[in-house]
Amino acid sequence: MHSQDHDRIFLSPPHLGRHELNYVHKAIEDNWVAPAGPNITGFEADICQHTGAVHCVALNSGTAAIHLGLILLGVGADDEVLCSSFTFVATANPIAYLGATPVFVDSEAQTWNMCPLRLREAIEDRIRRGKTPKALVLVHLYGMPAQLRELLAIADEYGIPVLEDAAEALGSRYGQQALGTFGAVGVFSFNGNKILTTSGGGALITNNADLAQKARFLATQAKDPAPHYQHSATGYNYRLSNILAGIGRGQMELLDDRVKKRREIYTWYQRHLADLPALRFAPQEPVGSRANRWLTTLLLDPAHTSVTPEQFRQHLETRDIEARPLWKPLHLQPLFQNAPHYGGSVCADLFERGLCLPSGSAMTEDDLRRVAGAVREVLGVV
Numbered sequence: 557m558h559s560q561d562h563d564r565i566f567l568s569p570p571h572l573g574r575h576e577l578n579y580v581h582k583a584i585e586d587n588w589v590a591p592a593g594p595n596i597t598g599f600e601a602d603i604c605q606h607t608g609a610v611h612c613v614a615l616n617s618g619t620a621a622i623h624l625g626l627i628l629l630g631v632g633a634d635d636e637v638l639c640s641s642f643t644f645v646a647t648a649n650p651i652a653y654l655g656a657t658p659v660f661v662d663s664e665a666q667t668w669n670m671c672p673l674r675l676r677e678a679i680e681d682r683i684r685r686g687k688t689p690k691a692l693v694l695v696h697l698y699g700m701p702a703q704l705r706e707l708l709a710i711a712d713e714y715g716i717p718v719l720e721d722a723a724e725a726l727g728s729r730y731g732q733q734a735l736g737t738f739g740a741v742g743v744f745s746f747n748g749n750k751i752l753t754t755s756g757g758g759a760l761i762t763n764n765a766d767l768a769q770k771a772r773f774l775a776t777q778a779k780d781p782a783p784h785y786q787h788s789a790t791g792y793n794y795r796l797s798n799i800l801a802g803i804g805r806g807q808m809e810l811l812d813d814r815v816k817k818r819r820e821i822y823t824w825y826q827r828h829l830a831d832l833p834a835l836r837f838a839p840q841e842p843v844g845s846r847a848n849r850w851l852t853t854l855l856l857d858p859a860h861t862s863v864t865p866e867q868f869r870q871h872l873e874t875r876d877i878e879a880r881p882l883w884k885p886l887h888l889q890p891l892f893q894n895a896p897h898y899g900g901s902v903c904a905d906l907f908e909r910g911l912c913l914p915s916g917s918a919m920t921e922d923d924l925r926r927v928a929g930a931v932r933e934v935l936g937v938v
């Protein structure tokens with residue numbers, strides 16, 4: 557037998573409930589195995605109900621949702637699109653698909669999301685150089701609400717439409733309102749590592765009926781209304797399958813539970829590791845908001861430890877625990893080395909010092925203790 561008497565603790569594995577299979581079963585029984593059917597409409601209705609959005613279009617990935625969302629906002633070749641630098645690459649890749657240029661904006665220290673001061677600086681500078689940015693892609697990283705009041709006011713002042721990348725933020729709120737519903741378009745991901753999953757999937761939400769209709773049209777190969785297949789626009793094959801939407805329906809029943817559990821995990825780590833001055837947990841959300849705490853994130857304070865995030869990660873790996881660095885800022889990625897950026901040192905510093913701890917909603921108290929024990933070992937305070 558292997559010397560370890562425990563299983564690997566993953567960062568954020570899928571966590572299925574008891575009803576997903578019923579929806580999938582029904583889809584197969586009724587032969588709804590195409591990218592159309594009752595699970596899709598049901599899943600979309602569930603998302604609308606939970607978020608308060610008027611329209612939802614279920615898609616086969618969050619990346620596809622961002623791509624279509626940018627098209628809906630009019631982004632095309634040679635446009636510039638403002639984008640958070642501190643995010644996963646999927647936020648910005650669709651900007652490149654369209655032949656547009658991302659303009660990266662740094663984070664602020666409170667939420668780790670886009671800095672309103674840097675946003676204004678970026679917009680004014682791009683205008684001075686001759687181009688008003690065509691759209692703004694705002695990310696709520698790790699489920700933490702960005703400073704929406706300030707950011708939206710600036711975007712509004714310059715007439716720049718907002719796409720909210722809420723891929724990591726399903727179930728988070730700013731005030732009483734769900735993230736994803738503040739911009740002209742909002743995006744969720746149901747990839748395997750997210751707070752809910754359809755194995756792979758995404759959704760676009762909007763309150764604008766024309767935009768929703770256009771998203772459906774583009775997601776299904778842009779078929780003109782004609783009995784033969786006629787096309788006058790470039791379309792995509794981006795719809796979610798009715799089988800996967802069945803998984804989504806079962807998962808949506810669990811959203812409140814999953815958010816509650818992720819938040820408890822964050823609080824548990826904070827409480828049980830509070831005596832370690834080397835650890836700085838991700839800040840509290842803006843007053844009146846609720847972060848879903850998709851992942852518990854923290855920074856190592858170099859004033860209190862010489863352990864680097866990579867040493868920390870590697871030590872947890874020896875205990876069969878998966879930790880991960882924070883996202884590497886996009887303005888530092890070789891892929892985007894020629895893209896303009898405004899600020900950058902705040903998110904670069906977060907990346908240098910930060911880590912994500914295992915945060916899966918199926919974690920047990922024993923799992924949490926194992927992680928906390930490994931953290932104490934690596935910081936030399938066993």
Ligand SMILES: *Cc1c(COP(=O)(O)O)cnc(C)c1O
Nearest residue numbers: 617618619644646647723745747
């Ligand atoms: C996961 C993720 C995406 C992409 O979603 P997929 O469903 O994996 O295509 C986009 N943005 C952020 C911030 C993400 O974390």
